[in-house]
Every structure is written in structure tokens, then in C-alpha cells.
Amino acid sequence: MLAIATLLLVLAGAGALAVWLTRALQVFKADSDATLAARNAEVGRQLEGITATMDRRLGELDTKVDRRMEHASKQTNAIHKQLGDVGRATTLLAEHAKELGQLQQVLRPPKARGGFGELLLGNLLRDRLPAEAYSLQYGFKNGERVDAVIRVDRLAPIDAKFPLDNFERLVDAQENSERELHEKAFSRDVKGHVDAIAAKYIRPDEGTYDFAFMYLPSEAIYYELVCGKTGALLSYAHEKRVLPVSPTTLTAYLQVVVLGLKGLQIEQHAHEVMAYCAQLQKDFGRFKEDFDLVGTHLGRAQTKFVDAEKRLDKFETKLDQAADSREVDAADVVAELPRAADAAA
Known part of the structure; x- marks a missing residue:
């Protein structure tokens, strides 16, 4: 009987414990559900914030990417345009090079070079001096004609010379012996031009100064004459009262002449x-x-x-x-x- 009573007591205790556990589990479940709901709500809010932030950043990134793509497109178009301009410029340079080659062939004859030098001289005088301050193809009493004269108090003769052949050979020479040979030939050409100008155009009895200008249309030829190994030619020209000038140096002389003419006008x-x-x-x-x-x-x-x-x-x-x-x-x-x-x- 005691065992049965004990068993009943155990069963009753187990039933009470089961009821208590059931209630405890229900309370724990309710608490857990509330906590999970709160956590889920918080997580949802955080996910919404993160989603909104990501959407905004993705939108900004899309805008930046679109701008950069547009800028890159513009730069690409500009590069294509510049490449087209470069292509046209290259074509134009090739055409100019071809024309220069043709001009070089045309200027091979000495007479053609002389005419070209006279043309450049006339254009330079026309650009820098008033029409009454110079004359082209001025004739002397003996029938000689100088390419131009500048009228100041007296006449300043200017004759264009273009010693190109031996100068090109001098520049293209590879060996020293070949270069010395062409230097002598170039010096001989220049001295011949200097002597001709000094003999024909320096005529003080006909109103000229006691000097004359020798116009060299090429700066390279002028540089070789003045500063190269053939620089002794400059002293020779000065001894003959002939002043070699290039387009640049003649422009400087003409500026001085213009100032002198203005001074004469002021004096008058x-x-x-x-x-x-x-x-x-x-x-x-x-x-x-x-x-x-x-x-x-x-x-x-x-x-x-x-x-x-x-x-x-x-x-x-x-x-x-x-x-x-x-x-x-x-x-x-x-x-x-x-x-x-x-x-x-």
C-alpha cells in the first residue's frame, strides 16, 4: 500500500511538474516570439535602411558612371576628330612636301633661282617700305640693272643671289675631304657674286652709297656664310663694301630705314x-x-x-x-x- 501511495504521489508530482513545464514552455514561447518579432522588426528596419542606402549609392554610382561614359564618349569623339585632323594635316604635309620637291626641281636652274630671289626681295620691300622709298629693276647709265634700290638721301642697291647648288652639296657631304671640296666651290660662288655686285652696282657718281646689299633668300646659306667654316667670306664681302643680308637681317635694316625716313619727314x-x-x-x-x-x-x-x-x-x-x-x-x-x-x- 505504501508503494502504491508513493507511486501515486510520484505520479501526481509528475503531473504537476508536467503542467508547470507546459505553462513555462508557453510563457517562454510567448517571450521568445515577442523577442523574435522585435528582432525581426529591427532587422527589417536595418535591412530597409541598408537597402535605401544601397539604392542611393547605386543611383549615384550610375550617375557617375553615366557622366564618365559621356565624358569618355566626348573624349573619344574628340580623339577621332583630332586623328582625322592629323590625318588631313599629314596628307597636307605630304602634298606640301611634294610641292616643295617640285619647287626644288623648278629652282634647279640658276636663272629660276635668281627670279625667285628677286620675287622674295620685292615682296619684302613692298611689305616694309612705302612705295616711294624703293624702286625695282633700277637701271644705271651703262645699262646694268640692279634688282632694287632703297631711296634715302642716296641710293642703296640690293641684288638677290641664291648660291644653292654647292651649298646643298656642302650640307650633304659625308666625308671631310668631300666637304672641303664643296666649301671651296661655295666660297668661289659667293666671291663671284660679291665681285659682280661691287663692280656693277656701287656707283657713287650716279647717286649710290659706297656700299651695296647682297640679299640671300635662305637663312641657312646666310648662316653658313657668316658663321660657318666659310666665315672668312664675310670679311671678304665687307672689304668689297658688300653687305650680305638674309630676310631677317634685311628686315632689321629696313626698320632702321623706315625710322630714318620718318626722321627726314619730321625734319622736313x-x-x-x-x-x-x-x-x-x-x-x-x-x-x-x-x-x-x-x-x-x-x-x-x-x-x-x-x-x-x-x-x-x-x-x-x-x-x-x-x-x-x-x-x-x-x-x-x-x-x-x-x-x-x-x-x-
């Missing part, structure tokens, strides 16, 4: 002003003489006026005295009339 205008002032001085002298004469006449007239005024004052005084004397005589006559009447009666 100054002489004209001085002549005008001298004429004004003469006119002023004549006016002063007339003014002095008028002053003299006015002075005499004033003297006569003063004398006449004095005489008029004297005459007025005499008139006053005469009038006073007449009044006295009339009073005496009036006083004597009654007595005369009485005497007559």
Missing part, C-alpha cells in the same frame, strides 16, 4: 614750320609798323584834340565875358531911358 616738317614762323614774323613786323604808324597818328590827333580843347575853353571864357558885358550895357541903357524921355519933354 620742322623746316616748313620754321619757314612758316619766319613768314609770320615778317607779317608781324609789317603789322607792328602799321600799328606804330596808327599810334603816331592817334598821338598827334590827341595832341591836336587837347590844343583844340584848350582853345575852346578860352573861347568859351571869352564868350562868357562878352555875354556879361552885354548884360551890363543893357542895364545902363534901360536906366538912362526915363531920363532921356524927360529931357525930351
Whole structure:
């Protein structure tokens, strides 16, 4: 019986424990559900925030990518355009190179080079000087013609020379011996041109200066003549009173000539002003003489006026005295009339 009672007690305790456990589990489940719901809500809010942030950043990234793609597209188009321009420029340069090659072939004959140099010289003078300050193809009495002269006080002759053949051989020479050979040939050409200019165009008796210019259309040729190993040619030219010039150095000379011409114009205008002032001085002298004469006449007239005024004052005084004397005589006559009447009666 005791065992049965104990068993019943155990069973009753187990039932109570089961009920308590059931209730505890239900409470724990409710608490767990609430906690999970709160956690789920919080996680949902965080996920929404993260999603919104990601969406915003993705939108900004899309905008930046679109802008960069647009910029890259513009740069690509610009590069394609520049490449097209470069291609056209390359084609144009090739055409120019071809034209230069043709021009080089055309300039092979010395006469053609001379004509080309004269053309460049004429264009340079036309750009820098007034038309009356120079002449092209100026002729001397002996029939010689210089390419141009500059008119200042006297004539400054300028002749264009283009010693190209031996200069090109000199530049293209690879061996020293070959170079020395072409240097001698180039020096011989330049000396020949210097001698011809000195003999033909320096004519002080016909109004030229005692020097002349030798115009070299190529700066490279001028540099070789002045600074190269053939630099002794410059001293030779100066001894002959011939001044080699390039387009650059001739432009500097022409600038000085222009300033000189302006100075001459100023001097001429100054002489004209001085002549005008001298004429004004003469006119002023004549006016002063007339003014002095008028002053003299006015002075005499004033003297006569003063004398006449004095005489008029004297005459007025005499008139006053005469009038006073007449009044006295009339009073005496009036006083004597009654007595005369009485005497007559």
C-alpha cells in the first residue's frame, strides 16, 4: 500500500511538474516570439535602411558612371576628330612636301633661282617700305640693272643671289675631304657674286652709297656664310663694301630705314614750320609798323584834340565875358531911358 501511495504521489508530482513545464514552455514561447518579432522588426528596419542606402549609392554610382561614359564618349569623339585632323594635316604635309620637291626641281636652274630671289626681295620691300622709298629693276647709265634700290638721301642697291647648288652639296657631304671640296666651290660662288655686285652696282657718281646689299633668300646659306667654316667670306664681302643680308637681317635694316625716313619727314616738317614762323614774323613786323604808324597818328590827333580843347575853353571864357558885358550895357541903357524921355519933354 505504501508503494502504491508513493507511486501515486510520484505520479501526481509528475503531473504537476508536467503542467508547470507546459505553462513555462508557453510563457517562454510567448517571450521568445515577442523577442523574435522585435528582432525581426529591427532587422527589417536595418535591412530597409541598408537597402535605401544601397539604392542611393547605386543611383549615384550610375550617375557617375553615366557622366564618365559621356565624358569618355566626348573624349573619344574628340580623339577621332583630332586623328582625322592629323590625318588631313599629314596628307597636307605630304602634298606640301611634294610641292616643295617640285619647287626644288623648278629652282634647279640658276636663272629660276635668281627670279625667285628677286620675287622674295620685292615682296619684302613692298611689305616694309612705302612705295616711294624703293624702286625695282633700277637701271644705271651703262645699262646694268640692279634688282632694287632703297631711296634715302642716296641710293642703296640690293641684288638677290641664291648660291644653292654647292651649298646643298656642302650640307650633304659625308666625308671631310668631300666637304672641303664643296666649301671651296661655295666660297668661289659667293666671291663671284660679291665681285659682280661691287663692280656693277656701287656707283657713287650716279647717286649710290659706297656700299651695296647682297640679299640671300635662305637663312641657312646666310648662316653658313657668316658663321660657318666659310666665315672668312664675310670679311671678304665687307672689304668689297658688300653687305650680305638674309630676310631677317634685311628686315632689321629696313626698320632702321623706315625710322630714318620718318626722321627726314619730321625734319622736313620742322623746316616748313620754321619757314612758316619766319613768314609770320615778317607779317608781324609789317603789322607792328602799321600799328606804330596808327599810334603816331592817334598821338598827334590827341595832341591836336587837347590844343583844340584848350582853345575852346578860352573861347568859351571869352564868350562868357562878352555875354556879361552885354548884360551890363543893357542895364545902363534901360536906366538912362526915363531920363532921356524927360529931357525930351
